[in-house]
Amino acid sequence: MNADLRKINDLDRLIHEPARLMIVTILSAVESADFLYLQHETGLTRGNLSAHLSKLEEAGYVKIEKTYKGKLPLTVCKLTATGQKALNGYRRQLQQFMAATTG
Amino acid sequence: MNADLRKINDLDRLIHEPARLMIVTILSAVESADFLYLQHETGLTRGNLSAHLSKLEEAGYVKIEKTYKGKLPLTVCKLTATGQKALNGYRRQLQQFMAATTG
Numbered sequence: 001m002n003a004d005l006r007k008i009n010d011l012d013r014l015i016h017e018p019a020r021l022m023i024v025t026i027l028s029a030v031e032s033a034d035f036l037y038l039q040h041e042t043g044l045t046r047g048n049l050s051a052h053l054s055k056l057e058e059a060g061y062v063k064i065e066k067t068y069k070g071k072l073p074l075t076v077c078k079l080t081a082t083g084q085k086a087l088n089g090y091r092r093q094l095q096q097f098m099a100a101t102t103g
Numbered sequence: 104m105n106a107d108l109r110k111i112n113d114l115d116r117l118i119h120e121p122a123r124l125m126i127v128t129i130l131s132a133v134e135s136a137d138f139l140y141l142q143h144e145t146g147l148t149r150g151n152l153s154a155h156l157s158k159l160e161e162a163g164y165v166k167i168e169k170t171y172k173g174k175l176p177l178t179v180c181k182l183t184a185t186g187q188k189a190l191n192g193y194r195r196q197l198q199q200f201m202a203a204t205t206g
Contacts, residue, residue, distance in 0.1 A: 005125050005144065005145070006125070006146050008124055008125055009121045009122060009125060009145075009146070011121050016119070018111045018112045018116075018119065019112060022108050025108060025204050026108065029204075029205070041108065042112075043109050043112070098194065098197065098198065098201075102131070102132070
């Protein structure tokens, strides 16, 4: 059992953080999402969402484009191929852990 | 989807931390375990394991008894009923999240 167990310690902690797991999960289901949509879906505060998006952007998991919709600023977020791969790997690791262990 | 998603933000963060998830998972499978056994199974350093156990003890999830085996000190750890319930709840929440979402 301990080999399966120890793998949990190698989980991608960037994605393991619940707020960021929400964000990448939402982004994996859509082509792109703007900041307000993400805020609405996640229930995160503006500051929290912004901080988590920055970390995901730094890691290359999310691409953020600041643009305009008419005169209003619009922040468009997109999961990158790297981010999608990281999310897939994370989910796989978690599933393996859950299957290999019981409560 | 967002109701299921948001639930992930309510996860018990004490258990969500991978090292602590390892510890409670091991303890849930045995009657009790001593410190050295836990260190061996988890691969954690003495200091890390000790710090995580303290947090789990503070939360009432783990009971720790310091005793002796002959002249050698022995630290015996046990998952409490509260800890078992928290682990069960955590696993259930995680399973629901995984079922409700895809990568």
